[in-house]
Amino acid sequence: MLRVFEAGLGSGLGARIEIAGSESRADELLLSEFIGAALIEVPPDFSLDPHSISYCMIGEVTAEQELVVRHGDKEIVREPWTNLETSWSATFREVLG
DSSP states (O other): OHHHHHHHTTTSOEEEEEEOSOOSOHHHHHHOOOTTOOOOOOOTTOOOOTTTOOOOOOEEEESSSEEEEEETTEEEEEEEHHHHHHHHHSOHHHHHO
């Protein structure tokens, strides 16, 4: 999720992420780092030979300035970028209150 946040930071755009088809816990998928993984933005009509490289579409860029994350039919995050940016620039103590 850090890469999604960094990509959206200051862009004026948002992101809608779908964690689909996984039996794993949502927090494990959101907070884990995957060695060799990269986040790449491509056009909606992007197509790649599935035999050439392994990839997974995780969501889309949106005009709404918010981050939305869904796990199956449950929305687990909906947060405006302004709130995320404020938390990012605050100290840990300030974020936790």
